[in-house]
Amino acid sequence: MKYFAGIDVGSLTAKAVVVDENNRILGYHVMPIGQDSFAAGMSAYQQVLNKAGLKREDVLSIVSTGYSRKRFTEATMQKTEISCHAKGVSVIFPGVTTLIDVGGQDSKAMKLGKNGKVLDFAMNDKCAAGTGRFVEVMAHALNLSLDGLSDAALSFKNELSLSSTCTVFGESEVVSLLSQGHTVADIAWAIIKSIADRIVALAKRVGIGQDVAMSGGMAKNRALVARLEDRIGFDILVPDEPQIIGALGAALIAKEEK
């Protein structure tokens, strides 16, 4: 049996996946980056090998992806997270035509063809608006965890809006809304609406098809997925482990390229 690995060294977390020649996932691992992206990537790789009961020499090829992909020097090849997420999601949800990937520090929308072929893509600008970082900062302002913010948002009673999409000004606005006596749930929903609107605008740049999937850490946020579904008018397919889709795609590309 031949084995292939994909390592996604993102801005906040490192993800590793090992697959066999039948595209079967033998193991995956997700861990925080900390201060050394190479060490985190290597550690995630070693952990996934342990889980799969493999040694390094068993792995025929490794593809790295994510912002620190070039720092992971163990890789046979580097691919962008755009190609890797597209490939990964195409195996889990064949037929998906639009993929939204919202990670820690960027967000992307992809228009997909057959077998995860990227036909077009759009990325957010360099600021944190429309990314997981935006939600993280806002959750901190509300003294909530990321899951807590999602749960709170789903129990909102009154519609509020954040006028600013800027993370810095948005945080000030959240503090201001708290001081005006608005509930945490209503403010949390306003935060979710704000980021969702940015993501929809991004996705419209490549065109939104009927078969939409979402990957990246923010796909775990149920409130965000619900708001996005409401805005685009279609259900969104979310993998069981949306964070590992990039690493999975990288492993699949490693197999194809071999």
Next chain:
Amino acid sequence: MFEEFFKANRESANLARKWKKKTGRKIIGVMPEYFPSEVITALGAYPVHFRGTQMPLSRSDTYMQSFSCTTTRTILEQALNGEMDYVDAFVFTTMCDNQQNLAEVFKNLFPDKPVIIFLIPFISSVTLRQEHLKEQIDRSISELERVTGNKFTKDGLKKALMLHERLNTLINNLYDIRRRNPGALSAYEFYSIVKAGSFLPPEEYTGMLGPVVKTLGSMDVKDVADRVIISGITPEPLELTKAFDEIGLHIVDDDLTSGTRRFSKGALKGTDAKSLDNFVFGGSPCSTLFDPSKDRRSYLLDKARSNRAGVIMWQIKFCEPEAFERPDITSYLKENNIPVTSFEVELQMASFEGIKTRLQAFKELMEVQI
């Protein structure tokens, strides 16, 4: 082979000061874009072109809004930091609102340095356009005569036209070599050569260009994949061209105001109305010029097809003329199955990681599409 050009870009101000001392010629600071440098040369002066720098902004924000493009803001920063002390007068064109405002800021901040404004008309009548350009150049020449203390003569103009024609031909030869043999030099080397012409006296620059063009022209042709055309105003910050080389995207041609749009139409042929009109409006379509007879969309489509290339829109943040055209051009090229993407930069950016991801993703996309 390219070190002299790299050095000219690294040490532009010191170089200009050195040349001024050596030749005793007045230096005219030329702001982007479309003022004929030929008339400056004809008056015995030396044109130095400013298109912004990568320096951090601090003092210029006192005088310009944060939503002005960083081309104009960093030009002002240079001037406020004394990096234009060697300039005797400035020539501005009215290619965009930001630059028009910058001219007024310069008038107020540097009253001892004449500011000459060359108004580019936004009118549909070609006859009126030509008359207007003639009036503008005559007035500009009079003002430049006062600055330089020299008379504008037919003989001086004739010599200047010949020199700039030679320079222009060499640059066009360089572009031809790259189209034919994109692997002959890197993107960084190519645009370093072109940019160096902004700071060197035309005769010096022409002398440097000749041997380089000859050497590059004799190199073996190697076909390359992953071919792109860049479109926009100017490829700044220049450091970003290294990302193309690092990723393996080959720029085979461009549609830049400081590049093909400027050089492809040839040098100025004379100061009559028709020659001026051809100098300003005779090139490829430009977002800063009003010319209803031209369609940049189909121009880029033809260019992409003939070069078997994708298109990358190099957008400088808050550049309104380009921002207005970008969505329409992007849609048109996509409808015609040309891979196209865009990125937005500020000149003082130091990290290009996000843009590198876009460029690499675009390369991966082209590999499966072309």
